[in-house]
Structure formats: C-alpha cells, structure tokens
Amino acid sequence: MNLLNQTNEKIIPSLFLLLLITGLFSCTSESELTQVDVVVYGGTSSAVIAAVELAQSGKSVVIVSPDIHIGGLSSNGLGFSDTGNKEAIGGLAREFYHRVWQHYNDSLAWNWEQHSDFGNRGQGTVAMDGESRTMWIFEPHVAEQVFEDLIAENKIPVFRDEWLDRETGVEKENGRIVAIETLSGKRYRAKVFIDATYEGDLMAAAGVSYHVGREACDEYGEKWNGVQAGVFHHTHHFQVPIDPYVIPGDPSSGLLPKIADEKPGANCSGDDKIQAYCFRLCMSNHPENRVPFTKPDNYDPNDFELLGRLFDSGWNEWFNKFDLIPNRKTDTNNHGPFSSDNIGMNYDYPEASYERRQEIIQEHANYQKGLLYYVANDERVPEKIREEMKNWGLAKDEFTDNGNWPHQLYIREARRMIGEYVTTEKDILGERLVPEPIGMGSYTMDSHNVQRFVTEEGYVQNEGDLGVHPHAPYQIAYGSIIPKKEECKNLLVPVCVSSSHIAYGSIRMEPVFMILGQSAAVAATIAIDDKSAVQDISYLEMREHLMQKKQVLSLND
Incomplete structure (x- = not known):
C-alpha cells in the first residue's frame, strides 16, 4: 500500500447532499472544510467503536482514516483474541464479539470446514461461548465486515486514505485543537478530537507530551521496565549456546544478519528501543x-x-x-x-x-x-x-487486494502519551488505587523481544521478552486517555495511552482499545454538552453514562 496515495474513497453523493441539507456537515469552500462535533482520527478498532458511540449519542462524527481497510489488527490477522478475563470486556467491545458469534452461528459461515470439526479453543477461554453469545476467535474478513456493518448502520462517514499533515496540519487556539488538515488539503473542524491511531500522530502534532522507548525502573518505581537482560518469561530466547558469527568461532568474520553489534544497557536502565513488530499472518x-x-x-x-x-x-x-x-x-x-x-x-x-x-x-x-x-x-x-x-x-480468500498479505503491520507500541495520569505496573498489579476508572484490562504485561545481541560468553541472545500476570483484572484511569490540561483541552487518546512501557504491554490488546475508544467517546459527548475541557467533566456523570452503556468498570459492581 502506498502511504501517500491521496485517492480518497468518497461517500456517495446522495448521502453527502443529505448530510449538507440536514446540517451534519458545514462546507465553506471548495478546499473543503468538514465541520462536525467530533473528528476521530485513525482506522483502528478503537476508532470505529468511538465513532459508533458518538453517533449513538447523537453527535455528528466523521472518521478520518489513513487506512482504506478499517479495524486495525482485529481485521488484519489478530483473530486469536488476547481476551484475558472476558468478564472484564463490556459495552460495544462485547457487542463486536457478539456479532462475530452471530456470524459463526450460521452454518453458511463454515465454508472450508464443518463447524463440528473446528473445536472450541480460544486464548484463555473457549472460542465460541454459547452462554454469553460471544465468539473470540475469527477470520480477518469477518472482523472487517462487522466493523463496516457498524459504520453503515450508524451512518458514519469515513474519509479513507487521508493522512494528517504532521508538520502544519493541526490548528490550535487557546489550548484547543480547532481543525486538522490532511496531505490532500482537506480540513476537518470539530469541538473534540480523538486520536485512535497506533502511532499517536495527532497527539504528537498537537504538542502533547509523550514517550518512546523504555523508561528506567526508577522513573515510576517499577520492577519490570527498562532493560531486562537475562530475564526469560517465555521460550522466546536461545536456550542453548548458538554461535553468532558468520564463520563459527571467528568474531573477525562478522555477525550473522539480525544480530546487533551493541550491548544492552544495565538492567532496569531506560533506552529508546521498542518491542518487535510483525505481521499476524492468516x-x-x-x-x-x-x-x-x-x-x-x-x-x-x-x-x-x-x-x-x-x-x-x-x-x-x-x-x-x-x-x-x-x-x-x-x-x-x-x-x-x-x-x-x-x-x-x-x-x-x-x-x-x-x-x-x-x-x-x-x-x-x-x-x-x-x-x-x-x-x-x-x-x-x-x-x-x-x-x-x-x-x-x-x-486465498483473505486480503485479496493485497496479495493475501495483511494490510496492517502489528505496531505493538509506538508513542505513549504522558497525560494527566500515567498507568504503571503498580496499577496493573493492583498495588495502588486507580482513580476514576473508565474500563478494565486483564491481560499479561507482555513485551516481545526488544533486541538481539552477543553475550559476554560469545553467544547470541534476545532481550526484552516479558510476561508478568496481573493478580486480577485491573481498572484503567480516565487520566490515562487525556493530555495534561495545559497541553490540550479537547483531545482524547484511547490507543497511545499514558502509561509506562511495561504497563502498556497489558493495555495494548484489541478488546481494551475498543473499551477505551467507547469511554473516550462518552467523555467527548459530556465535554461537548457541558462546554468544558475534557479534563473538567464530571466523573460521576461519565460513570453513570458508562454503566448505562454496559461498560465494565469493576467486577464487583
């Protein structure tokens, strides 16, 4: 896919005219200003769920998506869902998995095998849960169709293949984003903006603080952050001595490909490195x-x-x-x-x-x-x-317009906001009280390997792969999806959330991104209605709305 292809898939003219007549859009000139209550930037699962919640709450919303195919990793090969404790998944996220269940409950969905031959194994749960009417395991094209159905049913315009101008495309006044502009020259004006990208491009372009890489353990008082050489929680390390040199035993021959020539820093020290990416292949x-x-x-x-x-x-x-x-x-x-x-x-x-x-x-x-x-x-x-x-x-029947290869690389982490509240391993492990919860997570603090190097003994080894289990599902604070007020008053960030590297290893799961997308949309709705900054909305009011939407805020409720 050409990232700079500016061909936009436009909504059909009749719908566009209808939206003009009804006042959903306000277009002021040929260059194209689109004006709505909320602009959701991104094509991820979080972006779709946020937009659906806004539409169902009566707010005008558009999705401005760099991607042509929506749904992020959920639609791009990650079909063996990282559910953790499924009881912590509610709201529209659970609706997504219910719709997947509905699809596979139809015998016509089983075209390459009999349903009875599939088995019922999921990740930490059954694949198809008849009691809760949810299914957690699915094909990429099924997930994408569920997202497209949600968009169509809620009449949400999606501007696809639209890339934020990261240099000059964010207009701010008095601490608020007024409008964003894409590389194609289109402008989108709104009262509130949601950055639901994996990269946090809108957040960064808006001048919001963020971090890339691993923090030192002492920055937030953590044990599992920073460099963790010699820590092996999975089997993703070399368990027997393997020679790293082109000619075994001869360092002068050079290193084999995919081995770095630098050593890791001291354990618990920070660096600018991030966990590895890959394509999740179907x-x-x-x-x-x-x-x-x-x-x-x-x-x-x-x-x-x-x-x-x-x-x-x-x-x-x-x-x-x-x-x-x-x-x-x-x-x-x-x-x-x-x-x-x-x-x-x-x-x-x-x-x-x-x-x-x-x-x-x-x-x-x-x-x-x-x-x-x-x-x-x-x-x-x-x-x-x-x-x-x-x-x-x-x-053969997946990603048919891309040589059967996924459209989306698995961006396991990129930027992470430094917001009103920074979620750390203390929150994940239940070591402190989480203020103003807006959803829950439960998955292992999971970091894939960060680097491959040569040990002092002269063998190849990997570093950075961790898996630390929370004792129970944990709450996620509202402050982790909002910037500091002095940096931006009308932006919510449900994907590149404010958290440490190791805490993000648990939060970064697709069900959680959907949960946080819906909660961000509820907060945006309240901020618009109250004419307030997102940092100043009433948590009690937000909590009431979230409970009405069947968002799970505590397993004890």
Whole structure:
C-alpha cells in the first residue's frame, strides 16, 4: 500500500447532499472544510467503536482514516483474541464479539470446514461461548465486515486514505485543537478530537507530551521496565549456546544478519528501543484455499542462517503459534527465539516520516516472506518441518487486494502519551488505587523481544521478552486517555495511552482499545454538552453514562 496515495474513497453523493441539507456537515469552500462535533482520527478498532458511540449519542462524527481497510489488527490477522478475563470486556467491545458469534452461528459461515470439526479453543477461554453469545476467535474478513456493518448502520462517514499533515496540519487556539488538515488539503473542524491511531500522530502534532522507548525502573518505581537482560518469561530466547558469527568461532568474520553489534544497557536502565513488530499472518492448510509461499525478489537464505543453527540445536517448536481460527486457517504469531518478530528493525518507526515508515513496513514484509519461503524450501531446515510447512500457505480468500498479505503491520507500541495520569505496573498489579476508572484490562504485561545481541560468553541472545500476570483484572484511569490540561483541552487518546512501557504491554490488546475508544467517546459527548475541557467533566456523570452503556468498570459492581 502506498502511504501517500491521496485517492480518497468518497461517500456517495446522495448521502453527502443529505448530510449538507440536514446540517451534519458545514462546507465553506471548495478546499473543503468538514465541520462536525467530533473528528476521530485513525482506522483502528478503537476508532470505529468511538465513532459508533458518538453517533449513538447523537453527535455528528466523521472518521478520518489513513487506512482504506478499517479495524486495525482485529481485521488484519489478530483473530486469536488476547481476551484475558472476558468478564472484564463490556459495552460495544462485547457487542463486536457478539456479532462475530452471530456470524459463526450460521452454518453458511463454515465454508472450508464443518463447524463440528473446528473445536472450541480460544486464548484463555473457549472460542465460541454459547452462554454469553460471544465468539473470540475469527477470520480477518469477518472482523472487517462487522466493523463496516457498524459504520453503515450508524451512518458514519469515513474519509479513507487521508493522512494528517504532521508538520502544519493541526490548528490550535487557546489550548484547543480547532481543525486538522490532511496531505490532500482537506480540513476537518470539530469541538473534540480523538486520536485512535497506533502511532499517536495527532497527539504528537498537537504538542502533547509523550514517550518512546523504555523508561528506567526508577522513573515510576517499577520492577519490570527498562532493560531486562537475562530475564526469560517465555521460550522466546536461545536456550542453548548458538554461535553468532558468520564463520563459527571467528568474531573477525562478522555477525550473522539480525544480530546487533551493541550491548544492552544495565538492567532496569531506560533506552529508546521498542518491542518487535510483525505481521499476524492468516494461513490455510486447505488445498483449495492455500497460496504457496513464493520466493521474494530480494531473497537471501543467509538472512536465516541463525534459524538454521537453531534447528541444528534440536529446536522443534516452529508450529507452536499456528493458532487455529475458523475454516482451517490460522492466526500465526511469533514463537521462539527466531521467528516472525523482526527484532531491532523498528526503533525509528514511531517518529519516522510516512515515507520512512513505508520502508520499515516493506522491510518487515520482505523479512517475513523470506522466512516463510526458507522454512518451506531450504534444505537447511529439517525435512519433517519443511514438508509440514509445505501444507500451509497464505489464505486465498483473505486480503485479496493485497496479495493475501495483511494490510496492517502489528505496531505493538509506538508513542505513549504522558497525560494527566500515567498507568504503571503498580496499577496493573493492583498495588495502588486507580482513580476514576473508565474500563478494565486483564491481560499479561507482555513485551516481545526488544533486541538481539552477543553475550559476554560469545553467544547470541534476545532481550526484552516479558510476561508478568496481573493478580486480577485491573481498572484503567480516565487520566490515562487525556493530555495534561495545559497541553490540550479537547483531545482524547484511547490507543497511545499514558502509561509506562511495561504497563502498556497489558493495555495494548484489541478488546481494551475498543473499551477505551467507547469511554473516550462518552467523555467527548459530556465535554461537548457541558462546554468544558475534557479534563473538567464530571466523573460521576461519565460513570453513570458508562454503566448505562454496559461498560465494565469493576467486577464487583
């Protein structure tokens, strides 16, 4: 996808004229000013849910989306949902999973396998919960259609392929965003703005404080932040000595690809590094719905020599995260010390230009496509694994306009706001009282690896992979989605929330983003009605609205 393609998918003219007549839009000149109560910037699941809540609350709203395909990771391969405790998921987020259940409750949805053959395994829960009428495991195109249905039913205009002008595209007056402008020259004016992107571009362009990278442990009094060399909570590290050099035992021969030549800092020290990205791939082993892995143009088997040495050591966990979703497909995620995570290749992504981000995205795609071809074809790979891998391919009926490859790279973290309240591991672990809760999370504080380096003993090792379980579902503070008042009075940030690196490792799950998107929309509605800054709204009023919307604020309510 060309990030700078300015072709906009416009709403149909008849609907546009109707909106003009009814006063939803106010267009003042040909250059295009769109004026509404709220502008939601982003195409993520959080963006869609926020817009739906606003429309249902009687507010005029548009989604201004850099993406053509909406839904973020929920529509781009992450179908094996990171639910945590499903009882902590309410409101419109739960409605999304209910609609997924409705889809798969129809026998026509099972076109590549029988429903009875699927099984019912989810992540920490059953896949299809008949009692609660929810389903937590789904195909990418099903999720996207649910989001599109929600948008259509609530008559929400979506301006797609519209990219914020990050240099001069945010107009502010008296501490408020007045309007934003995209690279195509379109302007959007609103009373309140919601940044629901994975990158936090609107937040940053509006002059709001944020952090990129890992804080030192002493910044917020945490144990699990910063560098964590030698800490292995999963199996995503090298468990036996593996030589890192091109010629084994010869440092002068240079390092193998994908190994950094710098050492990690001291444990608990901060740095500017972020956890690895990857594409969550939807694969199929159905012969009629399988696209074989092809050799990329720039393929070099030497890029995967480290994996070859890992296989030589006896490692045999390659297929452990081929998590099954309906119709003989997978949500395939990173697993092991050398896998789909492209460790260390994303550090500049959060602050990068659109052009540079596209280069990073393409590099990740090239890496993963080469990895798939290598495992399926290279004789360096054990025959048993190689032959089994040939039974898999990309799902032919997914991402049909993009070579069956996901549109969205998994941006596990980018910028994180420094807002009115910073959520830390103390909140996740229940070590302090959370003020003014607006939703709940429950997933493990999960960070993927951040760097790959050579140890003092001369072997390759990974660093940064953590998994710390909360004792129970935890509350998320309203202050974590609003900037400091002196920085911006009418912006809400439900994705790049105000939190530490390790706390974000739990918050960054798609159900939570949907929850926070809805809560942000409720806050925006109250701020508009009360003509107040988002920092000054009545929490008691917001809490009452959230409870009416069946948002879960405590499991004890």
